[in-house]
Amino acid sequence: MAASLYDLSAASYLQTVDAAVGFLRRAAEHCAATGADPDDFVGARLIDDMAPFHFHVECVSHHSISALDAVRTGVFDPPPLRGPIPFADLQTMTAETAAALRAISPDEVNSWAGKDLDLQIGPRRLRFTAETFFLSFSLPNFHFHTTIAYAILRERGVPIGKRDYEGRLRVTTA
Amino acid sequence: MATSLYDLTVVSYLQTVRAIVGVLEKGAQHCRDTGADPDDFVGLQLFEDMAPFHFQIRSVAHHSVGALEGVKSGLFHPPAAVGPVPYADLQAMMAKTEEVLTAFTPDEVNGWAGKDVSFQIGERKVPFTAEGFILSFSLPNFYFHATTAYDILRTQGVPLGKRNYLGQMRIRAA
Numbered sequence: 001m002a003a004s005l006y007d008l009s010a011a012s013y014l015q016t017v018d019a020a021v022g023f024l025r026r027a028a029e030h031c032a033a034t035g036a037d038p039d040d041f042v043g044a045r046l047i048d049d050m051a052p053f054h055f056h057v058e059c060v061s062h063h064s065i066s067a068l069d070a071v072r073t074g075v076f077d078p079p080p081l082r083g084p085i086p087f088a089d090l091q092t093m094t095a096e097t098a099a100a101l102r103a104i105s106p107d108e109v110n111s112w113a114g115k116d117l118d119l120q121i122g123p124r125r126l127r128f129t130a131e132t133f134f135l136s137f138s139l140p141n142f143h144f145h146t147t148i149a150y151a152i153l154r155e156r157g158v159p160i161g162k163r164d165y166e167g168r169l170r171v172t173t174a
Numbered sequence: 175m176a177t178s179l180y181d182l183t184v185v186s187y188l189q190t191v192r193a194i195v196g197v198l199e200k201g202a203q204h205c206r207d208t209g210a211d212p213d214d215f216v217g218l219q220l221f222e223d224m225a226p227f228h229f230q231i232r233s234v235a236h237h238s239v240g241a242l243e244g245v246k247s248g249l250f251h252p253p254a255a256v257g258p259v260p261y262a263d264l265q266a267m268m269a270k271t272e273e274v275l276t277a278f279t280p281d282e283v284n285g286w287a288g289k290d291v292s293f294q295i296g297e298r299k300v301p302f303t304a305e306g307f308i309l310s311f312s313l314p315n316f317y318f319h320a321t322t323a324y325d326i327l328r329t330q331g332v333p334l335g336k337r338n339y340l341g342q343m344r345i346r347a348a
Contacts, residue, residue: 002176002287003305012309046220047329113176116346131177132344135186140340143317151325155221165318170310172290172301 005113006106009071009134011170013064014101016146019167020060021098023150024091027158038087044152053152057090058082059145061097067138068104071112071130076119179287180280182308183245185344187238190320191272193341194234197324197334198265204332212261218326227326231264232256233319235271241312242278245286245304250293 031038043052062078070076082089115130121137128137150165205212217226225233236253244250259267291307293300302311324339 002178002284003182003309004176007305008177008182008309012313015310016314046325050328126343127346128344129346131181132346135177135181136189136344137340139186139313140190140317141336143314144321144336144339147318147321148325151220151224151322154224162315162318166311166314169300170302170306172303172306 004106004110005130005134006104006109008131009068009138010101010104010106010109012139013067013142014098015167015170016142016165017060017064017094017098017101019165020057020146020149021091021094022167023153023158023160023164024057024087024094026160026164027153028087028091030158041153041156042084042087042090044156046148046152046155050148052084053149054084054090055081056145056149056152057094060142060149061093063138063142063145065097065100067134067142068101068109070119071115071117071133072108074117074119076121178280178284179245179304179308180278180283182305183238183242183312184275184278184280184283186313187241187316188272188275189341189344190316190339191234191238191268191275193339194231194320194323195265195268195272196341197327197332197338198231198261198268200334200338201327201330201332202261202265215327215330216258216261216264218330220322220325220329224322226258227323228256228258228264229253230319230323230326231267234316234323235267237312237316237319239271239274241308241316242275242283244293245283245289245291245307248289248291250291250307252295 027041028038042054045052058081066076066078112130117128117130117133119126119128119133150160154160201215202212204210216228219226232253241250286304289304291302291304293302293311321339324334328334
């Protein structure tokens, strides 16, 4: 037994996207409790020359649901960046990504196992298989952006800890 | 076709551990260029209640080689609390991690497929299969700490970009 394509992609994304939905909600609740404005998070950055919060949150979707679309269609084509939209819209986007991930069937994803891909990613053309695309491009990027979105909120005083990042672990049921 | 446990673990860890070896070298080079002391990075935190740089690097080792040792023995423990060490020692730790990962053979690792693995936190044991442990616990934590270590150096002015974090992707020859 080893991992199915569905388990290493959709199920993994879903765990962390659900976690992101949760820590975005915690941020909104924190603002409601303290009188802060969640829209002030939208343009926040770890440092001046790094990307802003809204970009990282958009990338959480680009490197999960759009990664699955890329393997399905053979073209990596995330939706155009929406820019500094209100915090509530970033929450909606992330919740929609979770719903879309839930709607994908294991059978469909598993039918892509071993598929060759020749993807245009930014300026580069990269030849992957479905597996190497998920494991060597998509998952590292996915966690990179999710971690930075988390860190920006954490740095701004939202009371979250790594459990909130981890989300619901896929444990064995007794 | 399923993905082997070796590809999920050793191959994925190696891509990012090698990337972090490079990130640390860029940090050391930046210090040589500017006259800064790399040991000043060791205790830095992204935010005051987050773990320091040395812990992030130690966690990259713990959630890769440590995760494989946990799968092998069936029991994974949180990282031991160890204090700051010189920056050069963190570099040596990452180089050693790469070396140990390289020494695992596919046959050995794939022999652990489907094995029961528990994460022991105090009195509590969280039960996983080897695959569930790697996909839902180890890899998210591994990328989380690698990203946070990168972020700390990046916010200190080390000239890094996401390519340095991503490392060498597993692409096919044209």
